[in-house]
Every structure is written in structure tokens, then in C-alpha cells.
Amino acid sequence: MAELLDGKSIAKVLKEEIKSEVSVLKEQGIQPKLAVVLVGDDPASVVYAKSKQKVSESLNIEYELITLDSSCSESELLDLINKLNQDNEIHGIMIELPLPKHISKERVMSAVLPTKDVDGVHPINRGYILSGEDGLFPATPQSCIEILLRSGVEIAGKHVVIVGRGETVGKPLVFLILKHNATITICHSRTPDLGAFTRQADILIAAVGKAKLITSDMVKQGAVVVDAGINETSAGICGDVDFDSVQEKASYISPVPGGVGSLTTALIMRNVLKGISLQGGLTK
Numbered sequence: 001m002a003e004l005l006d007g008k009s010i011a012k013v014l015k016e017e018i019k020s021e022v023s024v025l026k027e028q029g030i031q032p033k034l035a036v037v038l039v040g041d042d043p044a045s046v047v048y049a050k051s052k053q054k055v056s057e058s059l060n061i062e063y064e065l066i067t068l069d070s071s072c073s074e075s076e077l078l079d080l081i082n083k084l085n086q087d088n089e090i091h092g093i094m095i096e097l098p099l100p101k102h103i104s105k106e107r108v109m110s111a112v113l114p115t116k117d118v119d120g121v122h123p124i125n126r127g128y129i130l131s132g133e134d135g136l137f138p139a140t141p142q143s144c145i146e147i148l149l150r151s152g153v154e155i156a157g158k159h160v161v162i163v164g165r166g167e168t169v170g171k172p173l174v175f176l177i178l179k180h181n182a183t184i185t186i187c188h189s190r191t192p193d194l195g196a197f198t199r200q201a202d203i204l205i206a207a208v209g210k211a212k213l214i215t216s217d218m219v220k221q222g223a224v225v226v227d228a229g230i231n232e233t234s235a236g237i238c239g240d241v242d243f244d245s246v247q248e249k250a251s252y253i254s255p256v257p258g259g260v261g262s263l264t265t266a267l268i269m270r271n272v273l274k275g276i277s278l279q280g281g282l283t284k
């Protein structure tokens with residue numbers, strides 16, 4: 001029976017680390033602050049924005065939610081981002097997605113100052129992932145790595161098979177995990193005989209968005225299985241991995257909920273602090 005990669009416990013530790021870093025910054029006269037921009041009233045985005053508010057306040061990170069009507073123009077939104085970029089009291093900026101159809105997601109993402117881009121979506125930060133330079137990187141791929149390392153799973157030298165090459169999770173994860181000296185295989189919807197690849201994994205990471213796609217016959221005995229998927233089914237939220245059967249075969253497995261997703265908000269907050277250091281600690 002697999003050991004649990006317990007995201008909730010790891011998140012607690014991470015939050016304590018962030019809290020003490022915030023205390024140090026405050027002693028230096030820096031009050032970390034995150035600004036979240038919500039355009040329209042997409043119900044899921046409203047929930048995410050509120051959950052970030054709760055976490056940031058619990059970590060003594062100031063939080064400002066700015067809401068714009070869904071009919072606002074792209075230039076109004078870009079003007080707002082420009083003001084937030086120039087505001088020295090704001091260290092992190094996050095634009096909730098999805099944006100209304102008449103607004104270009106690419107132009108908006110590129111408008112956020114790279115050192116305040118706590119979502120890690122600016123083309124410069126995407127480039128830093130590729131080049132191996134330091135930048136702000138997206139939370140979910142970082143979470144896959146944190147959950148492994150903080151559970152004592154060695155990544156270096158392992159064969160990591162990533163299922164999914166999405167822009168949010170799979171693709172950035174490839175380069176972040178390569179930095180940890182893994183050998184990597186990437187699978188996607190056009191991969192024939194997926195199981196033939198997943199069975200070779202020492203560490204199998206699923207980032208697809210298809211409930212229970214990974215079944216126990218697709219997993220090598222003793223493999224470590226990380227599930228980044230979040231799927232809403234009639235029976236509730238589940239991952240991309242068929243947890244009940246795969247846990248019999250794996251050595252470690254992350255549950256959904258309670259795994260990768262438990263760390264992501266805290267990792268966004270850690271990005272706010274990293275942003276302060278990338279900004280040279282100059283903004284107060």
C-alpha cells in the first residue's frame with residue numbers, strides 16, 4: 001500500500017516558512033502585498049479570489065481585490081495593470097482567468113511586470129523556465145516538485161513520465177523537473193499506447209484533466225505517482241489517477257483533493273516574496 005504524498009501537511013509547513021519570511025520583511029519595513037484583478041463575475045474565479053484572500057491574510061500578506069465589470073475595455077484593464085506595475089506598495093499581481101472574449105489574454109499577461117507576475121505566465125518568465133534562469137514560475141508545476149522533495153522522494157536520475165503537455169502544468173513542469181536532473185518522457189493525447197510509456201515511470205505525473213485516466217495496469221510496481229488533475233464528477237472532485245487501485249501498486253501517491261492542489265495558493269504567496277527579492281527588495 002502506497003504512502004500518501006500529503007499536500008495538506010506540507011502546505012502547513014510551507015505556510016509557516018512564508019509567515020516567518022513575512023515577519024523578517026516587515027522588520028525591514030516591507031509589507032508584502034498581492035493585488036488580484038477580477039474581470040466580470042465568473043463563479044469559479046470569485047471562489048479562487050476569495051480563497052487567495054483568506055490565505056494571504058493568514059500569512060500577513062496584504063491583499064487587494066480589484067474588480068472590473070465584464071464590459072470593461074482591454075485598454076482600461078491594461079491601464080489598471082500599468083498602475084499596479086508602478087505602485088511600489090504592490091509586489092505581486094494576478095489576473096484571474098478566464099477573461100471576457102473581447103480581451104486578449106496574451107496582451108494582458110504580457111503587460112504585467114515580470115517581477116510581479118506571481119502566476120508565472122509572462123513570456124519572460126516562461127523563457128526563464130527554458131533557460132534555467134531564476135524567475136517567477138507557475139504554482140502547480142512547482143507544487144508537483146515540492147510535494148516530491150518534501151516527502152523525501154529523490155528526483156535526480158529517475159525516469160519521470162509526465163502525462164499532459166498543457167501550458168499551465170505539463171509544459172512548464174518538463175523544464176522545472178529537468179533542472180532536478182530527471183530523465184523525462186512527455187505523453188499527450190496523440191501518444192499511442194499510453195500505458196507502454198507510463199509503465200516505465202519511476203515517477204509518474206498526471207496533468208491531463210480526465211478523471212481516473214491512469215489505472216493500476218498503467219503503473220509500475222513501486223512507482224511514485226503524482227496527480228495534478230482536478231476533475232468534477234457526479235461523485236465529487238477526483239484526479240486523473242484511479243486512486244483506489246493505483247495505491248495498491250505505487251510506493252507513494254498524492255490524493256485529490258489533499259495533494260498537489262493543497263500547495264498551490266501557498267506557492268503563489270511564496271512567489272510574492274520571491275518577487276520582492278527579484279524587485280531588488282526596493283519596493284515597500
Ligand code: NAP
Binds near residue numbers: 164165170213260
Ligand atoms: P490542458 O492545457 O487542457 O492540457 C491537458 C493535456 O492533457 C494536453 O496536453 C492533452 O494532450 C493531454 N491529454 C488529454 N487527453 C489525454 C489522453 N487521453 N491521454 C494522454 N494525454 C491526454 O490542461 P492543464 O491546464 O495543463 O491542466 C491539467 C490538469 O491539471 C487539469 O485537470 C487541471 O484541472 C489541473 N490543474 C490543477 C491545478 C491544481 O492546482 N492542482 C492547477 C491547474 C490545473 P494534447 O496536448 O495532445 O491536447
